[in-house]
Amino acid sequence: MTPRRRKRLTAVALLVLGVGTAAAITMTALQDNMLYFIAPSDIQTSELPPERNFRLGGLVEAGSIQRDPNSLAVVFTVTDGAHSVPVTYAGILPDLFREGQGVIAQGRLDENGMFQAREVLARHDETYMPPEVASALERAGAPHGVLE
Amino acid sequence: MIRLLLPLIVFGGLVGLLLIGMQTAEERKIVASPLVGRPIPNFELPRLHEPNISTSTADRLGEVWVLNVWGSWCQSCRIEHPYVGRLAEESGVPVVGFNWKDEQADAKRWLSQFGDVWAYHMVDFEGRSAIDLGVYGAPETFLIDQRGIIRHKHIGPIDESVLRDLLARIDRLKQEASS
Amino acid sequence: MIAELGQVFLSLALILALVLSTVPLYGAYKNRPALMAMAHTLVIGHFVFALAAYTALSIAFFNHDFTVTYVATNSNLLLPWYYRLSAVWGGHEGSLLLWILMLAGWMLLVSLLSRSLPRAFIARVLAVMGMISVGFLLFTLLTSNPFDRLIPGPLDGQDLNPLLQDPGMIFHPPLLYMGYVGFAVAFGFAIAGLLGGRVESQWVKWSRPWTLMAWAFLTVGIALGSWWAYYELGWGGWWFWDPVENASFIPWLIGTALIHSQAVTEKRGAFPAWTVLLAIAAFSMSLLGTFLVRSGVLTSVHAFANDPERGMFILGFMIVVTGGALVLYALRAPRIMTGKGFDFMSRETLLLLNNVFFAVSAAMVLLGTLYPLIIDMMGWGQISVGPPYFGAMFVLLMTPIVVLMPLGPFSRWGKDQLLRVVYPLLGSLALSLVAALIIVALLDAWSARAITGWMGGLWLILGSLHYLFDRKKTSRFGLPRHQLGMIMAHAGVGVFIIGVAMVESATYERDVRLTPSESVSIAGYEFTLQEVVSVKGQNWIADEARFAITKDGELVQEMAPQKRLYHRSGQTMTQVALRPGVFKDLYIAMGEELDAQSNAWSIRIHIKPFIRWIWGGALLLALGATLAATDRRYRLKQKQSASDGLSTSAASIT
Numbered sequence: 001m002t003p004r005r006r007k008r009l010t011a012v013a014l015l016v017l018g019v020g021t022a023a024a025i026t027m028t029a030l031q032d033n034m035l036y037f038i039a040p041s042d043i044q045t046s047e048l049p050p051e052r053n054f055r056l057g058g059l060v061e062a063g064s065i066q067r068d069p070n071s072l073a074v075v076f077t078v079t080d081g082a083h084s085v086p087v088t089y090a091g092i093l094p095d096l097f098r099e100g101q102g103v104i105a106q107g108r109l110d111e112n113g114m115f116q117a118r119e120v121l122a123r124h125d126e127t128y129m130p131p132e133v134a135s136a137l138e139r140a141g142a143p144h145g146v147l148e
Numbered sequence: 149m150i151r152l153l154l155p156l157i158v159f160g161g162l163v164g165l166l167l168i169g170m171q172t173a174e175e176r177k178i179v180a181s182p183l184v185g186r187p188i189p190n191f192e193l194p195r196l197h198e199p200n201i202s203t204s205t206a207d208r209l210g211e212v213w214v215l216n217v218w219g220s221w222c223q224s225c226r227i228e229h230p231y232v233g234r235l236a237e238e239s240g241v242p243v244v245g246f247n248w249k250d251e252q253a254d255a256k257r258w259l260s261q262f263g264d265v266w267a268y269h270m271v272d273f274e275g276r277s278a279i280d281l282g283v284y285g286a287p288e289t290f291l292i293d294q295r296g297i298i299r300h301k302h303i304g305p306i307d308e309s310v311l312r313d314l315l316a317r318i319d320r321l322k323q324e325a326s327s
Numbered sequence: 328m329i330a331e332l333g334q335v336f337l338s339l340a341l342i343l344a345l346v347l348s349t350v351p352l353y354g355a356y357k358n359r360p361a362l363m364a365m366a367h368t369l370v371i372g373h374f375v376f377a378l379a380a381y382t383a384l385s386i387a388f389f390n391h392d393f394t395v396t397y398v399a400t401n402s403n404l405l406l407p408w409y410y411r412l413s414a415v416w417g418g419h420e421g422s423l424l425l426w427i428l429m430l431a432g433w434m435l436l437v438s439l440l441s442r443s444l445p446r447a448f449i450a451r452v453l454a455v456m457g458m459i460s461v462g463f464l465l466f467t468l469l470t471s472n473p474f475d476r477l478i479p480g481p482l483d484g485q486d487l488n489p490l491l492q493d494p495g496m497i498f499h500p501p502l503l504y505m506g507y508v509g510f511a512v513a514f515g516f517a518i519a520g521l522l523g524g525r526v527e528s529q530w531v532k533w534s535r536p537w538t539l540m541a542w543a544f545l546t547v548g549i550a551l552g553s554w555w556a557y558y559e560l561g562w563g564g565w566w567f568w569d570p571v572e573n574a575s576f577i578p579w580l581i582g583t584a585l586i587h588s589q590a591v592t593e594k595r596g597a598f599p600a601w602t603v604l605l606a607i608a609a610f611s612m613s614l615l616g617t618f619l620v621r622s623g624v625l626t627s628v629h630a631f632a633n634d635p636e637r638g639m640f641i642l643g644f645m646i647v648v649t650g651g652a653l654v655l656y657a658l659r660a661p662r663i664m665t666g667k668g669f670d671f672m673s674r675e676t677l678l679l680l681n682n683v684f685f686a687v688s689a690a691m692v693l694l695g696t697l698y699p700l701i702i703d704m705m706g707w708g709q710i711s712v713g714p715p716y717f718g719a720m721f722v723l724l725m726t727p728i729v730v731l732m733p734l735g736p737f738s739r740w741g742k743d744q745l746l747r748v749v750y751p752l753l754g755s756l757a758l759s760l761v762a763a764l765i766i767v768a769l770l771d772a773w774s775a776r777a778i779t780g781w782m783g784g785l786w787l788i789l790g791s792l793h794y795l796f797d798r799k800k801t802s803r804f805g806l807p808r809h810q811l812g813m814i815m816a817h818a819g820v821g822v823f824i825i826g827v828a829m830v831e832s833a834t835y836e837r838d839v840r841l842t843p844s845e846s847v848s849i850a851g852y853e854f855t856l857q858e859v860v861s862v863k864g865q866n867w868i869a870d871e872a873r874f875a876i877t878k879d880g881e882l883v884q885e886m887a888p889q890k891r892l893y894h895r896s897g898q899t900m901t902q903v904a905l906r907p908g909v910f911k912d913l914y915i916a917m918g919e920e921l922d923a924q925s926n927a928w929s930i931r932i933h934i935k936p937f938i939r940w941i942w943g944g945a946l947l948l949a950l951g952a953t954l955a956a957t958d959r960r961y962r963l964k965q966k967q968s969a970s971d972g973l974s975t976s977a978a979s980i981t
Contacts, residue, residue: 033716037709092918092929095899156653169700
């Protein structure tokens with residue numbers, strides 16, 4: 001094997017190793033940060049693994065918003081027309097959060113069937129605007145990530 | 149050789165993914181309208197021009213029909229108006245208006261200015277029934293089959309291509325109903 | 328009338344672009360100077376008509392011509408004149424028109440500043456850019472015409488989105504587009520190089536200043552978007568990893584790799600094929616970004632925005648542009664000459680590593696962005712990828728870059744010894760490690776993130792300054808601009824890293840319920856809500872919360888965040904109150920009224936340390952790139968008579 005060949009071989013081996021490691025790390029990171037999107041009906045019909053975070057999407061049921069008088073805690077119901085799920089949240093709700101409007105709550109389901117939201121995002125509809133803006137607008141009601 | 153074609157192959161894969169993504173984009177939107185594939189909620193609302201007559205969504209059971217959500221305050225409804233007219237004309241099925249969060253006088257003035265192309269209007273001034281229906285905004289258009297199931301929902305104004313799509317869907321639903 | 332004129336101008340621009348994309352190319356192929364020279368005239372005409380069309384739409388906005396659908400949906404009578412003019416790019420159709428105008432502008436500049444380049448070469452560059460313009464003009468005229476009429480027109484239009492009624496948002500999209508479109512120049516140069524049958528260091532050198540400028544624009548555009556999101560949205564965040572942001576970030580990452588690989592190819596002739604690929608990729612990713620955000624393939628919540636027809640058009644265009652470029656690459660790459668070899672320890676290797684890590688980062692962001700699509704295609708359900716994926720992966724991939732970056736300038740081309748490179752930097756390294764610990768102690772911000780952030784940031788800043796002084800000592804004439812620019816940009820990365828590390832590790836965030844005269848104390852500051860009052864603006868009304876902030880009993884600042892309701896659209900907007908500072912920002916945003924009787928409000932209070940450093944660093948990056956782009960070594964000499972000989976030889980190869 002000439003030195004030149006050997007150098008090439010080492011380079012290729014390093015490359016393969018690097019790409020392999022990178023791919024493995026990436027896939028793990030992806031799996032860990034995947035959030036499934038579910039509707040209230042899915043909660044009724046399927047077994048959801050506990051201790052896992054979800055994004056629950058639907059409409060805020062009319063007349064269901066109840067606030068705690070002394071803190072930022074709030075309880076409301078998210079419905080998809082067929083089923084509904086109660087959601088608790090403590091924090092500031094987005095500007096676009098309204099009865100009858102679409103929301104996405106991110107969090108987990110507790111043993112009592114109550115959805116504990118860590119984050120509430122409001123969906124938004126608006127006649128056309130540039131995507132750069134539309135997305136920013138969404139973020140106005142969405143601290144992280146994008147809405148489906 | 150492979151090295152030279154590799155970028156092209158990767159790009160081809162990407163394009164393939166995006167193409168399929170485009171095809172399924174609509175299916176993925178179903179999440180945004182959870183009622184698609186479910187029966188239309190049953191509610192009874194007064195008519196716009198005859199406030200003492202109430203109509204229910206169940207009245208139309210047995211035929212394919214269209215429910216079009218609009219309001220006089222909604223700019224895009226103004227833009228889709230000519231297409232709603234053509235939809236009513238060319239589809240041959242009833243196109244019912246769902247007058248949402250409006251004022252009676254405003255709605256009537258709007259209709260007299262631009263023309264009333266709907267079969268009749270169900271009015272929901274407080275927007276209660278709209279919540280059951282999962283209305284996000286106006287305009288929205290629902291296609292309902294003869295069994296009363298919402299088969300399709302279009303969010304946003306109807307334009308030429310949407311109109312063609314809706315007409316094709318209505319034709320399919322009519323065939324389904326007759327067979 | 329004005330709308331029809333605009334339409335005519337656009338069509339004329341399209342005709343000129345069609346001629347431009349064919350005739351000069353044929354001229355270059357047949358070596359006919361007259362045909363090649365036509366490119367310059369065509370480019371001027373193309374620009375004039377694009378500008379005329381743009382002006383026509385601006386006039387329609389200025390005069391409240393609501394019979395134009397686009398004007399009716401993006402403006403109204405109450406809108407002040409400056410927002411009426413910026414509303415031109417407030418929607419999809421108009422922003423495309425702006426895009427076309429910018430492309431025409433870049434083409435004009437290329438034509439004016441590159442007269443001394445070989446005739447055949449510049450004819451090819453302009454022809455390729457003309458093809459791109461054809462695509463965008465067709466896209467506009469066929470699917471997104473801003474001049475469509477609405478007859479009879481409404482008396483008043485809809486509002487321009489309140490979020491757009493803000494200086495930050497006025498300039499964010501144009502700067503971003505300048506960057507996207509600017510990569511078309513680098514793309515044009517690369518394709519012209521391939522068409523010419525040889526890719527050599529020459530054209531890489533010519534295209535470098537253009538790449539640097541495009542990259543600088545993109546950097547400022549992205550930074551401006553981040554800054555705007557911070558002060559306008561009320562969440563206190565500066566980056567969200569959402570698909571739209573990613574769509575602009577991927578071209579930026581590729582562009583960064585491109586800038587560095589161009590340096591190697593120009594100076595040493597090494598990995599030229601890779602440079603060509605990156606130039607193709609940078610512009611293709613700009614197109615992909617456009618596709619992702621305008622087709623509805625990813626964010627289907629923009630139901631109104633989504634138009635499959637538009638998506639298909641962009642996708643088709645992408646297949647032609649990128650696919651065509653890659654086919655050409657596959658055919659011509661074997662002819663690309665290879666440069667000098669290099670040792671494992673050399674500047675080439677360091678720059679190669681830079682390229683690997685930036686390219687992998689871009690792939691990683693792209694994968695995360697498209698992953699929901701892949702999962703959905705497999706039928707595994709609807710998912711989204713959480714920001715922690717991007718954050719963790721990015722830190723992982725950027726760490727080696729930060730460690731190696733200061734070594735780059737000190738290393739030699741071709742062959743070097745590790746010790747020789749590292750030795751002079753040991754002082755800076757030690758200093759940055761010690762200084763980081765001292766600073767973190769002084770700030771009392773003990774955390775792994777803050778410490779490593781300061782270490783990395785100081786290492787970049789000190790390492791870059793070290794190089795500056797080193798060179799100052801040895802060179803009598805001072806540093807050339809391209810080196811100063813590089814130092815500035817590298818130090819800018821350091822400033823940026825410090826900002827990110829501090830914001831992510833030492834931010835105080837509290838969401839509280841407050842009634843008037845109540846107060847809350849955070850990090851030594853006492854925030855007292857004095858009263859909530861109603862205030863009125865030109866086209867909005869608002870609740871305003873008046874705060875007094877004290878520290879150790881002394882008044883620091885009075886702040887008044889607002890919750891605005893815009894009349895026309897009925898939209899609510901959070902107006903953040905900010906006390907900006909070099910070392911920390913105080914940030915208050917109003918949530919909602921919880922109880923009308925007691926006037927209780929939910930209030931979000933943040934103390935954000937060093938957040939200005941994030942944008943400051945980005946600004947240094949852009950300034951550095953601009954400085955480098957204006958270096959005299961890129962200035963083309965007027966009498967480059969040898970170029971004509973070169974053009975004939977290039978043409979004969981074709």
